[in-house]
Amino acid sequence: MDEFERIAYLRSCFAPRDASASPVVLGIGDDAAVLSPGTGNLAISVDAAVQGVHFRLDYADWSTVGARAFSAALSDLAAMGAQPKAALMALIAPELKDEAFRLLIDGYAAASVRYRCPVIGGNLSRGSELSITTTVFGELHGAGVTRAGARVGDSIYVTGTLGDAALGLLLLDARRPELGRAFVERWQKPEARIAEGASLTGLASAAIDVSDGALQDLGHLCAASGVGAELRAAALPLSPNFAELARRLGREPVELALTGGEDYELIYTVPAGGAGGPGTCIGRIVEETAGITVRDANGRPLALQTRGYRHFQG
Amino acid sequence: MDEFERIAYLRSCFAPRDASASPVVLGIGDDAAVLSPGTGNLAISVDAAVQGVHFRLDYADWSTVGARAFSAALSDLAAMGAQPKAALMALIAPELKDEAFRLLIDGYAAASVRYRCPVIGGNLSRGSELSITTTVFGELHGAGVTRAGARVGDSIYVTGTLGDAALGLLLLDARRPELGRAFVERWQKPEARIAEGASLTGLASAAIDVSDGALQDLGHLCAASGVGAELRAAALPLSPNFAELARRLGREPVELALTGGEDYELIYTVPAGGAGGPGTCIGRIVEETAGITVRDANGRPLALQTRGYRHFQG
Numbered sequence: 001m002d003e004f005e006r007i008a009y010l011r012s013c014f015a016p017r018d019a020s021a022s023p024v025v026l027g028i029g030d031d032a033a034v035l036s037p038g039t040g041n042l043a044i045s046v047d048a049a050v051q052g053v054h055f056r057l058d059y060a061d062w063s064t065v066g067a068r069a070f071s072a073a074l075s076d077l078a079a080m081g082a083q084p085k086a087a088l089m090a091l092i093a094p095e096l097k098d099e100a101f102r103l104l105i106d107g108y109a110a111a112s113v114r115y116r117c118p119v120i121g122g123n124l125s126r127g128s129e130l131s132i133t134t135t136v137f138g139e140l141h142g143a144g145v146t147r148a149g150a151r152v153g154d155s156i157y158v159t160g161t162l163g164d165a166a167l168g169l170l171l172l173d174a175r176r177p178e179l180g181r182a183f184v185e186r187w188q189k190p191e192a193r194i195a196e197g198a199s200l201t202g203l204a205s206a207a208i209d210v211s212d213g214a215l216q217d218l219g220h221l222c223a224a225s226g227v228g229a230e231l232r233a234a235a236l237p238l239s240p241n242f243a244e245l246a247r248r249l250g251r252e253p254v255e256l257a258l259t260g261g262e263d264y265e266l267i268y269t270v271p272a273g274g275a276g277g278p279g280t281c282i283g284r285i286v287e288e289t290a291g292i293t294v295r296d297a298n299g300r301p302l303a304l305q306t307r308g309y310r311h312f313q314g
Numbered sequence: 315m316d317e318f319e320r321i322a323y324l325r326s327c328f329a330p331r332d333a334s335a336s337p338v339v340l341g342i343g344d345d346a347a348v349l350s351p352g353t354g355n356l357a358i359s360v361d362a363a364v365q366g367v368h369f370r371l372d373y374a375d376w377s378t379v380g381a382r383a384f385s386a387a388l389s390d391l392a393a394m395g396a397q398p399k400a401a402l403m404a405l406i407a408p409e410l411k412d413e414a415f416r417l418l419i420d421g422y423a424a425a426s427v428r429y430r431c432p433v434i435g436g437n438l439s440r441g442s443e444l445s446i447t448t449t450v451f452g453e454l455h456g457a458g459v460t461r462a463g464a465r466v467g468d469s470i471y472v473t474g475t476l477g478d479a480a481l482g483l484l485l486l487d488a489r490r491p492e493l494g495r496a497f498v499e500r501w502q503k504p505e506a507r508i509a510e511g512a513s514l515t516g517l518a519s520a521a522i523d524v525s526d527g528a529l530q531d532l533g534h535l536c537a538a539s540g541v542g543a544e545l546r547a548a549a550l551p552l553s554p555n556f557a558e559l560a561r562r563l564g565r566e567p568v569e570l571a572l573t574g575g576e577d578y579e580l581i582y583t584v585p586a587g588g589a590g591g592p593g594t595c596i597g598r599i600v601e602e603t604a605g606i607t608v609r610d611a612n613g614r615p616l617a618l619q620t621r622g623y624r625h626f627q628g
Contacts (some may be wrong), residue, residue, distance in 0.1 A: 025355055029538065030460045031393035031522060032359035032452070037351030041339055045346035046402045046449055048439040079345035088360045090404075090447045125362040129443040133404045135360055138346070146344045208345060224343065 001098050003124060009102070010089075013109040014119035023085055024120050033121035035086055035137065043082035043138040047073035051130040059172045060188045062100050066107030066132070071190045072211070073134035074115055075264040078197035079209040081145040082138030084117035089134055092127035108132070115194065142201060145268070150206040150225035150285050154269040157204075157279035159196045161239045162214050163246070163253070166260020170249050180245050190264040196278045200268055203277050207268035213259040215304070218267050219292060225269075228290035231258075231283035234297045255304050258294065315412050317438060323416070324403075327423040328433040337399055338434050347435035349400055349451065357396035357452040361387035365444040373486045374502045376414050380421030380446070385506045386525070387448035388429055389578040392511035393523035395459040396452025398431035403448055406441035422446070429508065456515060459582070464520040464539035464599050468583040471518075471593035473510045475553045476528050477560070477567070480574020484563050494559050504578040510592045514582055517591050521582035527573040529618070532581050533606060539583075542604040545572075545597035548611045569618050572608065 001009060011028045026034035049055055049069035060068065070087070077084055089108060096104075112119050117136065168187030171177050177184045193209070200207055208221045222229050233254045243253035269285055270276060286293075294302045315323060325342045340348035363369055363383035374382065384401070391398055403422060410418075426433050431450065482501030485491050491498045507523070514521055522535045536543050547568045557567035583599055584590060600607075608616045 025457060026460065030462070031390040032357040032396065032450075032458070034394075034454060034458055035356045035358060037356055042349045042351055042356070043346040044349060044400075044402065044435060044449075044451075046404045046435065046437045046447075048404050048406055048437050048441075048447070050406055050439050050441040052442070053440050076345040080348075082346065086358075088358065088449060090360045090362050090449075092362055092364055092406075092443075092445055092447075121359060123360045123362050123447070125364050125445075126367050127362075127364045127443055127445060128366070129406075129441055131406055131439075131441060131445065133360075133362070133406075133437070133447040135358075135402060135404075135449040136346075137358075140348060143339060144346070144348055146340065148344070 001101065006101060006124060010105060010122065013105050014112065016118045022118060024118055027118070027120045028122065038139050040139045040141045041143065043077055043080045043140045043144055044135065045073065045076035046133060046135045047076060048131055048133040062103035063107030064188050066104045067111040068188065068190060069132040069134055070108050070111035071192045071264065073136045074117065074192035074194065075209040075211065077136055077138035078193045079207050079266055080138070080140060081197045081201040081207070082140045083198060084115050084136060084138045084194060086120045086137045087112060087117050087134055089119055089122035089132065091122065092125045092129070092131045094128050094130060115192065145200050145204050145207040147206055147208050147221045147224035150221060150227050150269040151271065152227055152285055152287055153272045154205050154285040155272065155281050156229060156231065156267065156269055156283040156285060157276060157281050158214065158237065158265055158267050159193050159279040160265040161237045161242070162210070162263055162265065163242060163257030163260040164239050165190060165262040166256055167242060167246055170251065174249060180241065183245070187262060190262060192264060193266050196266055199278055203270060203275055204268040205271055207266055210263045210265045210267060211261055213261045214267060215258045215292065221267065222292060226288050228286045228288050229283055229292045230286050230290070231294045233294050233302060235280065235282045237280040254302065258304060315415065320415060320438060324419060324436065327419050328426065330432045336432060338432055341432070341434045342436065352453050355454045355457065357391055357394045357454045357458055358449070359387065359390035360447060360449045361390060362445055362447040376417035377421030378502050380418045381425040382502065382504060383446040383448055384422050384425035385504045385578065387450045388431065388506035388508065389523040389525065391450055391452035392507045393521050393580055394452065394454060395511045395515040395521070396454045397512060398429050398450060398452045398508060400434045400451045401426060401431050401448055403433055403436035403446065405436065406439045406443070406445045408442050408444060429506065459514050459518050459521040461520055461522050461535045461538035464535060464541050464583040465585065466541055466599055466601055467586045468519050468599040469586065469590070469595050470543060470545065470581065470583050470597040470599060471590060471595050472528065472551065472579055472581050473507050473593040474579040475551045475556070476577055476579065477556060477571030477574040478553050479504060479576040480570055481556060481560055484565065488563060494555065497559070501576060504576060506578060507580050510580055513592055517584060517589055518582040519585055521580055524577045524579045524581060525575055527575045528581060529572045529606065535581065536606060540602050542600045542602050543597055543606045544600050544604070545608045547608050547616060549594065549596045551594040568616065572618060
């Protein structure tokens, strides 16, 4: 396929499925796409998936790479409590075989359909390194759930379980995916927590998604809010077999759960006395000067390696 | 600067200058930016500038590279007749010295101020190849000027002059920029034709910007509209000294004007009898079966090398 055949393929894959409910006035193929905004505000975010940094083809096939890039971008909307409305795909790629191109686009388009978030435009460029940069648009009722609203005394929650994706990546690193297929899938096929995020509006005081590790992302939330945090290690939601398998790979489970990235779960805070929402309570917000502490079952602070998650070591 | 210092630098450079008139509810620093949409529709486009493909540091300094990436992205909004409202910057970069990073961001931010189009978010990623992917948002009153509305009998116009940027690039290739500094500047520092584009709403039947060469971009407009075109070579608006300098570099002026890219002028069509707008009339729309023809002063069709403009030869 030449460039124009590829654009035609993109147009056919990304054709809107449900035009009646769509805010899309004009989709792929003109100088710009046109959205008819709804009554709410528009949340906007952009995220890049770079080969060798965010994905490797020996760790996920092309179709999975496409879907994963889409989910990772949407996760930022989930963290605001926004409802996805549309996406743009900017693809920079070296000579890519037609088969690889089709699989990548098919995976991306399938994610777009699953999230009901049509791809309305994009850009194709040559380049020596493959990257997929996705801009996403979501609708917000009200101002959205930012990182900056946490207050001392709020409870800290997290959706789902922590560390699964990082454990899956360790299994791939060790060439032992068969030890925990479910963990490998959590890394390969993350899901943006759209419904959970939407349920936080009017309930959570602040929220962030876990892309760089729970401690690091909670740190961003605390910095934006001007607060500190205290977590209870025993309260962390871990998947069955997570602790056992982590130890088998030589990793301390609590540390892996708190520093592993790419879970795309949501960490959020709730004012004292408020409903807890979809997650598990893991701690509380304290004064900024206290920093971030993790305590064991006896209340003793743990010494953790809190370095940030670095995706692949470059 | 580490990643967080760089993000802080971005926040300071991209701080909104004119908050009162701004649709920006939430800017850089949270999971997503938030825009308050106006009464019109939102035009959205994304464009990538890739090192070695769209820019080279021996042809433009870092600051110019930043400004150029911004202008190229906004040109797509100009072609729709949209008014720029906001932009997102996704930067993929290898280890970049602080000085280079600052110049790149300063050039980008200066363009953002000049176009009154605040940068409200973005993404920083590691990568081995530098690219700047810019998503732009503009407001449209009505549906915008698409590529698809040209009809047989419409007149074809172009803003400004054609071929100047391509001639500037040839001068840089030849290491003779002193022969035509103005042409080199047209390549290095293109301006998106925002005001001209805005003036086309309600006047033009179709429009496109000239990024890949006038013939190729007019071809896209014709394909989208299902029409053909006939151009008069003698009518093409050329800068003073353009023809002479093109010939000195061994290029036929009309061909260079029609196939040279990155002018970022607007080609648009106007129904018969309509006002001509800001541009120069260069031809008319004909039946699709006639294709695209360029005629000399005697009405004879010219045989042109109509290959697309390829930015740098990779």
